[in-house]
Amino acid sequence: MIDEITAVWITYNLTERTIEHLWIFSIALIAAIVAGVAIGLFIYRRRRYASPVFSSLNAVETFPDIALLVLLIPLAGIGTVPTIIACVLYSILPIARNTYTGLIFVSPDLLEVGRAMGLSERFILLKVRFPLAFPMIAGGIRIAIVFTMGIVTLGGIFGAGGLGAPLQTGINLIRPDIIFVAGIWVGILAVILDGIAGGIEASLKRRFGSW
Amino acid sequence: MTLKRPFDRIETIDIHGVRKRFGETVAVDGISLDIRGGELLILIGGSGSGKTTTLRMINRLIDPDEGTIAINGIDTQTIDGIVLRKNIGYVIQQIGLFPHMTIRENIGLLPTIEGWSREEIDSRVAELLILVHLPPDQFMDRYPKELSGGQQQRVGLARALVMNPPLLLMDEPFGALDPLLRRQLQDEFIGIKEDIGKTIVFVTHDINEAFRLGDRIAIMHEGQIVQLGTPRDLILNPADKMVSDLVGSDRLFGHIASLTVSDMMVPASPIISGEMEVQSAIGVMVQSGSKIAVVRNRASSFSVLLLSTLLQMRDEVKTVLEATDPPFFLSMDASLLSALEEMKAASVSLGLVMKDGEPAGLLLPDDLITRLV
Amino acid sequence: MVSGLLLTPILQHIVLAYTALFVSIALGIPLAILALYSRPLQKIVMTLANLMQAVPTLAVVAIVVPLIGIGFWPAIVAIILRALLPIIKNTWIGLSSVDPVLIASAEGIGLSEWEIIRYVRLPNAYPAIFAGVKFAAILANSVAILTAMIGSGGLGSLVFEGLAGVNMMKMLSGALPAIGIALFLDASFSWMERRLLPRSGQSGLE
Numbered sequence: 001m002i003d004e005i006t007a008v009w010i011t012y013n014l015t016e017r018t019i020e021h022l023w024i025f026s027i028a029l030i031a032a033i034v035a036g037v038a039i040g041l042f043i044y045r046r047r048r049y050a051s052p053v054f055s056s057l058n059a060v061e062t063f064p065d066i067a068l069l070v071l072l073i074p075l076a077g078i079g080t081v082p083t084i085i086a087c088v089l090y091s092i093l094p095i096a097r098n099t100y101t102g103l104i105f106v107s108p109d110l111l112e113v114g115r116a117m118g119l120s121e122r123f124i125l126l127k128v129r130f131p132l133a134f135p136m137i138a139g140g141i142r143i144a145i146v147f148t149m150g151i152v153t154l155g156g157i158f159g160a161g162g163l164g165a166p167l168q169t170g171i172n173l174i175r176p177d178i179i180f181v182a183g184i185w186v187g188i189l190a191v192i193l194d195g196i197a198g199g200i201e202a203s204l205k206r207r208f209g210s211w
Numbered sequence: 212m213t214l215k216r217p218f219d220r221i222e223t224i225d226i227h228g229v230r231k232r233f234g235e236t237v238a239v240d241g242i243s244l245d246i247r248g249g250e251l252l253i254l255i256g257g258s259g260s261g262k263t264t265t266l267r268m269i270n271r272l273i274d275p276d277e278g279t280i281a282i283n284g285i286d287t288q289t290i291d292g293i294v295l296r297k298n299i300g301y302v303i304q305q306i307g308l309f310p311h312m313t314i315r316e317n318i319g320l321l322p323t324i325e326g327w328s329r330e331e332i333d334s335r336v337a338e339l340l341i342l343v344h345l346p347p348d349q350f351m352d353r354y355p356k357e358l359s360g361g362q363q364q365r366v367g368l369a370r371a372l373v374m375n376p377p378l379l380l381m382d383e384p385f386g387a388l389d390p391l392l393r394r395q396l397q398d399e400f401i402g403i404k405e406d407i408g409k410t411i412v413f414v415t416h417d418i419n420e421a422f423r424l425g426d427r428i429a430i431m432h433e434g435q436i437v438q439l440g441t442p443r444d445l446i447l448n449p450a451d452k453m454v455s456d457l458v459g460s461d462r463l464f465g466h467i468a469s470l471t472v473s474d475m476m477v478p479a480s481p482i483i484s485g486e487m488e489v490q491s492a493i494g495v496m497v498q499s500g501s502k503i504a505v506v507r508n509r510a511s512s513f514s515v516l517l518l519s520t521l522l523q524m525r526d527e528v529k530t531v532l533e534a535t536d537p538p539f540f541l542s543m544d545a546s547l548l549s550a551l552e553e554m555k556a557a558s559v560s561l562g563l564v565m566k567d568g569e570p571a572g573l574l575l576p577d578d579l580i581t582r583l584v
Numbered sequence: 585m586v587s588g589l590l591l592t593p594i595l596q597h598i599v600l601a602y603t604a605l606f607v608s609i610a611l612g613i614p615l616a617i618l619a620l621y622s623r624p625l626q627k628i629v630m631t632l633a634n635l636m637q638a639v640p641t642l643a644v645v646a647i648v649v650p651l652i653g654i655g656f657w658p659a660i661v662a663i664i665l666r667a668l669l670p671i672i673k674n675t676w677i678g679l680s681s682v683d684p685v686l687i688a689s690a691e692g693i694g695l696s697e698w699e700i701i702r703y704v705r706l707p708n709a710y711p712a713i714f715a716g717v718k719f720a721a722i723l724a725n726s727v728a729i730l731t732a733m734i735g736s737g738g739l740g741s742l743v744f745e746g747l748a749g750v751n752m753m754k755m756l757s758g759a760l761p762a763i764g765i766a767l768f769l770d771a772s773f774s775w776m777e778r779r780l781l782p783r784s785g786q787s788g789l790e
Contacts, residue, residue: 058770059767059770061722062722062725062766062767062769062770063726063763063766064725064726064729064759064762064763064766065641065726065730066726066729066730066740066743066759066762067726067729067743067758067759067760067762067763067766070743070746070755070756070758070759071756071759071763073752073755074752107305107307109303109305109306109307110307110309110310112272112303112307113301113303113306113307114307114309115272115296116270116272116296116299116301116303116380117296117297117301117320117321117370118292118293118294118295118296118297118298118321119293119320119324120293123324128309131311132310132311146637146638149638149640150640150641150642152640153640153641153642153643154640154641154642154730156642157642157733157747158747164640164642167642167643167646168642168733170646170649171645171646171649171733171734174649174650174654176649176650179646179647179649179650180647180650182643182646183643183644183646183647184643184647186639186640186642186643187638187639187640187643187647190638190639190640190643191635191638191639193638194637194638207311208310208311209310
């Protein structure tokens with residue numbers, strides 16, 4: 001059993017595939033966090049854009065992931081770049097929505113006291129609203145992590161490499177050993193990342209959550 | 212760095228013809244009110260009476276539609292809102308401590324923004340925590356949710372005092388606490404109030420709280436001030452039925468009418484000789500814990516001596532006699548009510564009760580009102 | 585005509601996705617109700633649901649192959665493995681988040697366990713269940729394309745044939761109808777939500 005796993009691991013370069021996978025995942029997630037928080041903040045400042053932006057992001061969210069990757073071919077070809085774009089497109093919504101909600105739903109008492117203390121709107125946004133929104137934003141990022149992990153894996157079919165590639169090989173060749181090793185490994189990775197994100201979210205809730 | 216101060220102390224707050232409506236409802240309907248520097252003014256009324264709106268217009272959380280509010284003669288509209296609010300402490304029932312900041316960070320927030328050093332902030336925070344009876348080393352680094360409601364409200368008060376604002380606005384600060392704790396915090400607050408010597412505007416709906424804390428009380432109803440006066444004024448001369456119901460004049464009057472002076476007088480002690488040396492008289496009074504002494508003159512006549520007067524005049528007089536005031540005599544079996552009326556007419560705040568040519572007690576109307584309440 | 589050529593894969597796709605969806609609903613809601621009465625079951629179901637939700641779809645689809653092979657039924661199983669989770673999770677949240685006072689008063693007026701579920705818990709859970717089913721339907725639509733890799737047929741076959749032959753038109757002829765179905769689903773669920781759940785402003789958990 002151990003020998004079989006080792007054989008598959010070495011033959012299909014799973015160490016490199018894993019590094020490649022996590023690399024694409026990290027870039028996509030960081031891009032999604034930057035874009036999502038920025039859009040959430042933008043909508044918070046310009047409320048009238050909330051409805052159109054969220055409905056468009058919602059629509060993208062319903063697209064089957066493979067269909068979205070197909071649509072990206074004319075724009076970005078196949079491989080890593082369209083995979084990252086697709087990850088970001090799916091992950092912006094949960095992050096932006098949670099950022100926006102977190103910024104908006106701050107206890108009115110805190111805002112009143114903040115104003116009465118003579119704090120500026122900018123200070124309240126950066127030092128009160130944002131920190132208090134951290135648990136919400138982390139919740140959005142956790143959802144985005146699951147989305148991103150799924151799509152990076154799928155990107156393997158579209159030439160992006162990562163752990164999706166050996167899975168595709170396994171399916172095409174109907175090779176249970178490859179499928180089990182790569183499939184279970186990517187599953188474990190995903191569960192671990194989700195668990196870490198959940199832990200971070202919970203600790204942020206303890207630290208920044210309202211009482 | 213020092214905070215920009217539009218006023219260092221409050222001489223007057225002049226609220227003039229102020230009106231505020233929210234949509235269809237008139238919240239404050241043309242009120243005028245002079246707040247004196249150093250007093251604790253209570254705004255009392257039911258919900259919708261406009262008391263909180265009035266309070267929030269003083270620090271310009273709300274701007275009035277009509278009328279002016281001037282602090283020391285300066286229209287607050289000409290003062291930058293942020294500068295104004297940094298110089299006015301604000302405490303609300305919901306407290307509003309920032310949950311993501313420690314007690315130190317909550318109290319030290321404005322000093323941090325103002326660029327104080329870490330040591331200055333820490334010592335100021337510690338000083339304030341001691342003032343509100345929270346041991347600094349136990350509380351500095353805790354988060355608000357680790358504190359009880361009463362402790363949180365103490366921190367809220369400390370935070371409001373951090374920049375040493377000459378004016379403090381308080382909106383039902385003890386309203387969410389259970390009655391026992393509320394009473395305890397009120398008592399502590401009376402002590403703190405004397406220490407800090409600030410002008411305070413205090414909103415409440417609890418008449419007992421108003422009587423306990425207020426120098427003057429403004430009773431509000433439907434956006435207007437129905438009556439403004441000391442607790443004594445309100446009880447003895449209620450402007451209308453609403454006020455007398457609120458302050459319970461009927462209940463008190465019913466009770467008061469049957470009382471005589473002897474029922475409510477306090478013991479006249481110490482009795483000292485008019486030739487006593489100033490220093491030893493002060494010693495005697497401080498030791499007996501009494502702020503008023505009765506002075507026996509040579510011709511078995513009497514006068515009264517206030518410790519505060521004595522302290523003021525200690526360097527100018529040789530014997531206590533020179534610092535005394537002529538007494539307002541009352542007899543023991545006189546009706547309490549008529550005695551109070553007479554004292555009010557003569558505008559004296561201290562009566563000496565005599566029996567068989569000897570002092571039997573003192574009648575202190577202000578003290579009496581609070582005792583009755 | 586293109587539409588004639590497309591009709592078979594579209595129908596295959598719909599049969600695939602919605603057979604799986606209905607089985608998921610039929611399994612998920614009773615499982616969630618059972619979880620209310622058995623703590624061990626609740627723990628197992630919720631833990632599995634949470635863990636499984638993190639696993640990439642491609643891994644789920646792949647692992648089905650060595651376990652039950654390829655073709656239509658293995659594809660159905662793969663889709664169910666995805667669609668079941670949001671339904672169980674949302675139903676359970678909806679059923680268990682009823683104000684305990686309501687349950688106590690329902691017991692007080694003598695309702696049986698089943699009647700409490702029927703008249704108190706389920707009505708409370710409708711918005712959440714609805715949101716779960718909506719999410720599951722959109723997931724099923726998405727996974728049903730991927731399952732073409734394991735021989736399910738349908739719109740996914742067009743995409744993968746196009747990908748292999750570098751035929752953009754063919755890929756689009758698979759992808760665009762799937763997007764169309766997704767948007768149609770989303771719109772009709774929103775419409776039903778407004779009609780069936782008149783408690784305005786109270787949208788379900790997603």
